[in-house]
Amino acid sequence: DTEVTQTPKHLVMGMTNKKSLKCEQHMGHRAMYWYKQKAKKPPELMFVYSYEKLSINESVPSRFSPECPNSSLLNLHLHALQPEDSALYLCASSQVHSDNEQFFGPGTRLTVL
Amino acid sequence: AQKITQTQPGMFVQEKEAVTLDCTYDTSDPSYGLFWYKQPSSGEMIFLIYQGSYDQQNATEGRYSLNFQKARKSANLVISASQLGDSAMYFCAMREGNTGGFKTIFGAGTRLFVKA
Numbered sequence: 281d282t283e284v285t286q287t288p289k290h291l292v293m294g295m296t297n298k299k300s301l302k303c304e305q306h307m308g309h310r311a312m313y314w315y316k317q318k319a320k321k322p323p324e325l326m327f328v329y330s331y332e333k334l335s336i337n338e339s340v341p342s343r344f345s346p347e348c349p350n351s352s353l354l355n356l357h358l359h360a361l362q363p364e365d366s367a368l369y370l371c372a373s374s375q376v377h378s379d380n381e382q383f384f385g386p387g388t389r390l391t392v393l
Numbered sequence: 394a395q396k397i398t399q400t401q402p403g404m405f406v407q408e409k410e411a412v413t414l415d416c417t418y419d420t421s422d423p424s425y426g427l428f429w430y431k432q433p434s435s436g437e438m439i440f441l442i443y444q445g446s447y448d449q450q451n452a453t454e455g456r457y458s459l460n461f462q463k464a465r466k467s468a469n470l471v472i473s474a475s476q477l478g479d480s481a482m483y484f485c486a487m488r489e490g491n492t493g494g495f496k497t498i499f500g501a502g503t504r505l506f507v508k509a
Binding site for chain 1: 428430435436437438439440443484495496497499500501502
């Protein structure tokens with residue numbers, strides 16, 4: 281299984297809602313990532329988990345809260361988002377070495393009203 | 394400072410011809426990896442090819458090859474025999490060893506249009 285899955289594919293939420301994005305992989309990768317991608321821009325790294333521990337937080341606002349409950353799952357909890365948070369959220373996983381490619385999921389298209 | 398530079402916002406190529414997508418990078422870390430990803434309109438990022446900073450030979454994967462010129466800090470992607478399905482956004486990316494290899498920096502991307 282060389283696939284990263286993400287749910288939901290699309291999400292529309294209001295600024296007062298609480299929602300979660302889910303990412304799953306079964307490739308035995310011990311590094312997992314969240315990226316945010318605005319239209320016509322490259323992905324921007326948000327968080328990195330290594331061996332289920334948060335390794336990198338790129339100064340992301342606290343309204344985004346990541347969670348890695350086990351080595352296969354990565355969640356992104358959303359609360360009190362702003363319209364400018366509307367974007368494609370990509371999850372990725374990789375082996376824990378700089379010479380290994382990241383495998384990306386299909387992304388969740390988030391719209392904040 | 395911009396670490397990955399892709400100077401071609403858009404490129405056109407005739408089907409069955411070869412095309413080169415440019416990428417230059419900047420790092421002081423002797424250990425780094427260079428990647429190319431393809432992103433179709435569906436949104437998923439697809440890994441194409443990898444080149445390590447210590448690799449002596451240029452990487453090749455099927456129709457994709459990476460023209461690695463270390464002294465010039467360039468890592469251009471060459472796609473041979475273009476197909477209509479190659480139309481997509483292409484991102485050059487770098488991972489530096491001194492970040493533990495976790496932090497990938499992407500260039501701005503080049504949108505490739507393949508004409509029939």
